[in-house]
Structure formats: structure tokens, C-alpha cells
Amino acid sequence: MILVGELALWVGLLMAAWACTVSFAGGALQRDDLIASGRRAIYTTFAMVLTASIGLWTALLTRDFSLEYVAGHISANMPNVYVFTAFWSGQAGSMLFWALILSFYSAIAVYANRERNRSLVPYAAGTLGAILVFFLATTCFKANPFTRLDWTPMDGRGMNPQLQNPGMAIHPPNLYLGYVATAIPFAFAIAALVTRRLDADWLGVVRRWSLLSWFFLTIGIVLGMWWAYVELGWGGYWAWDPVENASFLPWLTGTAFLHSIMIQEKRGMLRKWNVVLVVVTFLLSIFGTFITRSGVIESVHSFAQSPVGSWFSAFFFIATGTTIYLVATRLKNLEAKAELESMVSREAAFLYNNLVLVGIAFAVLWGTLFPILSEWVRAEKITVGPPFFNAVNRPLGLLLLALTGIGPLIAWRKASTANLKRQFVVPAATGLALGVLLFALGMGGGYALVTYTLAGFVAATILQEFYKGVSARRAIHGESIPVGFVRLVARNRRRYGGYIVHAGIVMLFAAFAGLAFKTEHDVTLRTGQQFETNDPYGHHWRFVSQGASTDRRANRMVTSVALETFRDGKPAGFITSEKRQYFDSADRPTFEPSTEVGIRSTAKLDTYVVLAGVRGDVAELRVTFNPLVVWVWIGGALMAIGGLIVMWPQAERRRATQAGYVSVLAPARVAAPAVGASV
């Protein structure tokens, strides 16, 4: 099976090259037989890459240590679940994994559009074939997971214990699913540019895939935060590390696109901008993969200097150059069909939202690349860290939060005073009341107060929308509140799903602002000794050390310290934190010891204990009070749920029959006049 897999990898590369060539040729020559051949080649590529992947999984699960990849990433005594996930834990495997997802997505996109968008599909399939060629060629020539060692070790090196965590098992695949999904909109954008068919027909396909990408990126990023929080033990979940930034960048531009696409659907505006956003999102995904894989930028996550760097750079520049050429030669086809009428309108609010999102993306990219840029320009390496990112992104983030409340409610074209009053009086009053209340309760910190005021405002706009919608249903259909609520969301999935995502965003902002009140204590405790302090809410805490204990479990030695905790004198349970030393199957220690954080979570506060070390009966601990952290995970989950509601396909079909909207699934001939008509 392993040999078959290796062979399939090479056949897959040939198939992708064939798909790329004949699809472009078929499109240019209008030859249906070539187009059909290209389509079949895409399906075959997927079958081949899948076979190669099964081959690698077989090698891993049978623990064939003659393969360098297997020997380098797993050991005989590792649980099978992490052996399975070792597929994407290393470079060669993750390249194959990229190719696997891309070929799968390509096959679906080509299959789903085989009857629709006939003029676009050949070029889209050709573009996807070209991207597949790049990834498969890199896998075959530069990072081949099937490379054999010239000797067979007794055991492998094993996996870093920090990666042996459920979050780490599912965080990378989600990010990859998100990254790779940006390739489909890119391919359709290229197809639309090549054929100059830049009306609504390419947008329908693209919106779905962009949503899918956004959905997986959101889950991937939040899982990454969760992993960093529970596993790395530095007390936070986001450090503005280049690798984190790399996943954040396509999320930002993808989010911008999902908003600006509405303007194009409704008003035929922002057409150039949308093409650029689609392309930039894809390029940032490639850039993200490249950063995590190349070691170009100093990062704690940094992977070793890798041989695929130059291939990635070449691909990046070719893709950028091609797009710039295509956009530049097709500017005329991208003229807007309507003009901005007022600065106080939904169009304008969405425009600001886009500018802020792209502004944040630019600032994050700038900060991430600054060490390289400053070295080029001034010959000295200057790094910027969290202070830079926080200073820039706090005000921008707050502006974005405000727009989250304003955008969905303000009228199209030009908002009247009556519209503004009707929509915003109650939410604005709610937000201000919350701000004043918190100030009166003694909350300090300017940014935090502004954040909670705005969060109150946005939350109120969302609740107001749901209230209005449910009331209307009750009045018209006589439904009960829960039924009305469910039907309201089900009938307008895009709108109310969007509000649910916004509710998640509000929670995230509230949680971020809570970090302003985080406190940290480094303590040294003997058995029975206690440490007393107050948490940020003013509650009194007492921690009593139960002493260190050491015991041997499956493939690791665990040293743990339990603290008995009392909050305002009442017992609040035990918090146990651990240091783990992993062993290989020959009982030799592998890797550095790793930390297992002890966390006591409530809605208001996380009490977070890290064991720094144990000497004799002295335990060195860091106790951190992290307010509101739970809301990051709840908000993230809510965003994913909202995204799922928006994506649910049935809503689209129903929408297609509604008048007034540009149908996303209707054939191009119908859709194009609809855009014109709404102008």
C-alpha cells in the first residue's frame, strides 16, 4: 500500500498537469472534449492523492520506520489517534494534506459546476490544476513523505508532547480546510477575469466557498487560541506571533469580502475591490502556509529552515504577477454600476468596514514582516511585538465593533434622520447606560470602558433585530416566541445567521477587554504553605499547596502539584497543574518536559495555575487571574454556529425565488439584468 501510495503521488502530479493543460486549451479553443477530459483529470487527481494519503496513513499506522517521515514524527508507543494526526504534523505530510484537501475541493467545485457557469469552469479547473501541480510537485521533489532512510531505526523520534493534545489534533486540519478553500474563489476569479465575464455569475460560486473558508478559518483560529491557552502555559491565548498572524490575515480579508460582496450583489458596486479581495485572500493563505513552513521570520513556532521556501516564493510571485496583469487589462469590465450616494448609508458603512478590516490586515502584515523590511531598508533588524499590534489594533478593532452595530441597520443609499432614530436610539442608550454603570461600579481602563459601551450598543442592535423579527411573525402568523424565533432564523438564514456571528464577535471583544484586568502572581510554596491574594473582582482567594507527587503513566512521568483553593473563605475545589516528561519505548526520556496547566473556569474568571518546577518539596507556581476568558470560546463557537446557519444550502434556493435579490444560483442571463434592475 505504501508503494502504491508513492506511485499514486507521481501519477497525481501528472494528472494535475494534464488537467491544467487541457482545461485551459479546452476553454480557449471551445472544445468540449478537452474540457470534459480536464474535468475527469481533476477527479482522477483527487483519487490519486487520496490513494497516496492512504499510503502514508498505512505507513504511519503500521509504524514503518524505514520511512524518514514516519521515523521523524512518531514512535512505537504513541497512541494511534496521534499517529493518525502525525499525517499533518510535519512538513512533507502537511504538503500532501494540502494537496489532498485541494484536490477534494477541486473535484467538488468542478462537479457541482459541470452544468452551470460553462464558460468559467474550464479556466477555473485549469487554475486549480496549476495550483495542484505546484503543491504536488513540491511534495514529490522537495518534501516527499515517502522518502526512505538508508537504514531502519528501531523506533521513531516521537511527537512533541505539546502536540499530543486534542486541540492540536484538530486545529491544523481546520486551518488547512480554511486556507485551501480560498483557492476555489481564486480560481473562479481568475476564470472570470480571463473570460471577462465579471458579472454576478462568478460571485455565486465564490461566496459559498469564501463562507466555507471563513467558517474553517474561524474554527481553526479559535482552536489554536484554545490550544495555546491550555497547553503552552504562558497565561494567554494570542501573542501576535507570526504564525498566528498568518492565520489571521486571510480571515480578515475573507471577512471583508463576505461583506463587500453584498454591496456588489445589491448595488453592483465595488467590483474591482471584490476581485482584489478574493485574490489577496488566496495569496495570504499561501503566504500563511509559507510562513509556517519556511522559517523566514523569527517565530517561537518556527519550523526549521526548509527546502520548500524558494518554491513557495516562486509560486507566490507568479500568482501575484498573473493577477496584476489580468486585473490591469480588464479594468474596463470592472467599472462600478452605481455610485456611492451618501456617506451615511449602508454602502458607506460596509465600505468603512472593509477599509478597517483591510487596514488591520495591512498593519498585521506590516508588523509581521517588519523585521525583514527593516533589515532590507536600513540594514538593521527591528522587531515589533504585542505592544505594536495592540496599539494599532485596539482603536481599529473598536471602530470595527461600532460598525458591526451600525452596518446592518442603517438604510441603503441614503439614511434619513427618521431611519437613524428608529434604529439607533434604543441601542445607543443601552450601550451608554452600560458604560456609565460600569464606570460607576469603579471599572478603570479607558479602552475597556469604550469596549463595553460599544459591545452593549451592538448587542442591543442584535437583540432589537431579533425582537422586531419575532414580533412581526407573532403578529402575522400568530406563532409562539420559540417557534417564531426558529422560523425567523430559518427563513432568513443569511441575515440572522450573520447576526449570530456578530453576537459571537461582541463576546470576543468583551473577553479581549477583560484581559486588561488580568493579574499574575509568582509564588513558591512548600507542602501545606498557603498563598493569599485578591482577584480582579475583589474576591479573596487562598491557595493551599498539597505538595508535589510524581507518578508514572503510559508513556510519561508526571509531576503534579495540587492546590486547594478557597474563594472568600469557601472551598472552591482543587487546581492541579503538572509537568510531564515523556519517554520513548526504550524508556529514555524524549523531548523537554512539558507543562500541563491547571485551570478553574467560571463565566467571570479563569484561575490559571502553571507549575514552573519542583525542587524538593518546594513548588514554584505562577497563578494568573484571567477574567472572562470563557467568552472567547463561547463567542468562537457562536461564530461557527452563525456561519453554519448562513452556509446552510437550502436557504439559498429559497432565496433564489425571492424577488429583489440577485439570485446566486440562477443562470447568468437572469442574474445580470437583475443587477442592472436594482440600480
Add this chain to the structure above:
Amino acid sequence: MKARTKFLIGGLLVLGPVGYLMASSIKQTGVYYLTPSELSSRLAADSSFRNVGVKVGARVVPGSIERDPGGREYAFRVTDGAKTFPVVYRGIAPDTFTDSVDVVVEGRMGRDGTFRATTLLAKCASRYESAPEKYRSTPGYKAGLAGSSRA
């Protein structure tokens, strides 16, 4: 033309502050990232550079790590091959901080020639990924593969 003007104004309203924020924050928060040799030549040229916080990327000298018993102070030496100097750091060291790893220390060089670090980041090339190609044929890499220790 009218719409274009409005786009332009809106764009400037948002991107102006973004640009300003970025420029000012880089000035305020940018930190030099130097090797030990670069740091010592800078200090030789201008001794007031001592007051500037810098990051230094270097490798820990094997066997030089000492922990203050009972406390949480670390003393060790770092090198880039050409220059070596002592570092003291107070705080929790990351799990990866062991002999001969690459570290990034942030802080200031004291008058006594000891670098006082306020943050300590450690990274290990073998941590998440296999070694670069040039190391693959070395005996150390194979020993690492066999599972005894990090190369």
C-alpha cells in the same frame, strides 16, 4: 467624479489614522534585534546604546545554565560563535529552555557586561519539525532519530 471624491475622503478617514498609528507605534515599540557581535560593536561605538532595550538572538552555551536555588533566577551565557556574554533572567523559563537551544532574550546590557533579560524565549529547531537537509546525514541527527536525545 463625485462618488470618487467620497470614496477618497472615506478612505483617507480610515487609512490616515491606520498609517499614523502604525508609524507612531513602530517608533515607540520597535525593538532592535541583534546578534551578540552586533550588540557589542554597537556598544563599542556608542555607550548610550546601553539604555536602549534590545532583543538578542543567540545560542545558549552548553552547561552554562545555573539556577538560583529556591529562587527563580537563571544565569547562563549566550554566544553567536564570535561573541559570548552572560545573561541573567528572573521569571519562569519556557519548557524548551535547555542547553544549546537558540534563545531570544529581551532586555538591556548592564555596565558590568551582564545582559539583564526581562523576557526569555527559547526555540528548538527539532521541536516541531525534522532537521534541515544539511543535518540529515550527520551522526547526531541519526542518534536523535534513534530516540536518545535532541541533536
